[in-house]
Amino acid sequence: MKLYHAPISTCSQKVRLVLAEKGLTYDSQFVDLMAGQQFAPDYLAKNPAGVVPTLEDGGRVLVESTLINEYLEDAYPDPGLAPAAPADRHAMRLWTRKIDELHPFCGIQTFAIGARPGMLARPVEEVNALIDAIPDPARRAVRRSVIDHGVEAPEFAGAYAAHVKLFGLADQVLTDSAYLVGDALTLADAALLPYVLRADHLSLTGLLEGRPGLLAWYERMQARPAYETAVAGYLPEPAVAAFRKAGEAVADAVARVAAR
């Protein structure tokens, strides 16, 4: 297997977690998102959306992180990361769908807070080229808006509210249950972890505080050996520190947006 991925990308973390939980190894090919390698013609031929991750296995090219994880579950069923009962499998897929729906909102928070200072420090032509290369016009417009306006961008409040809603729902479930669907980890937990981690890295404490079920689960997830292999082992400390600092710098502005 060959995985095209990026160290700090949520969707890459999600797939790496499943690979690690299953004990699967792969050739690692980093795609430098800040250098625009996701838009290179060779890569776009594999992943026309110009995003990571992409998995190659047995001559097939697989895109879309949730579907890659479903593929891994089908192709490498041992150990299983999906519940046995059909209704529980439905519950797992409802979570992964909700998390997929959250993903663009996470991108808004990441670029409005964490990536923005680095972007603003680069030559404007370089940043424009990176934005112009995004294949989807709607994504392109949002990216421009959040880099220009940060947490004051009109898109930010909705992104934050979407996190409040999903993290609140997860907290309720995780107050009574060790994992999102019952007492064993499923693809749903692997899908959620990167988004909670990102909120933590962006110092978005308002999304995490007062959610004991979610926080206990977060600790449980971080204690799993797969977390070290798939997530912590890849985290670039300077980037994480820069994200945290950027989050602290806009904490008051975020609190104001959250209170609106």
Ligand SMILES: N[C@@H](CCC(=O)N[C@@H](CS)C(=O)NCC(=O)O)C(=O)O
């Ligand atoms: N729906 C896609 C989303 C993938 C995605 O947005 N990946 C981000 C990193 S987490 C990316 O490659 N971003 C590059 C960019 O926006 O230019 C999936 O689940 O695989």
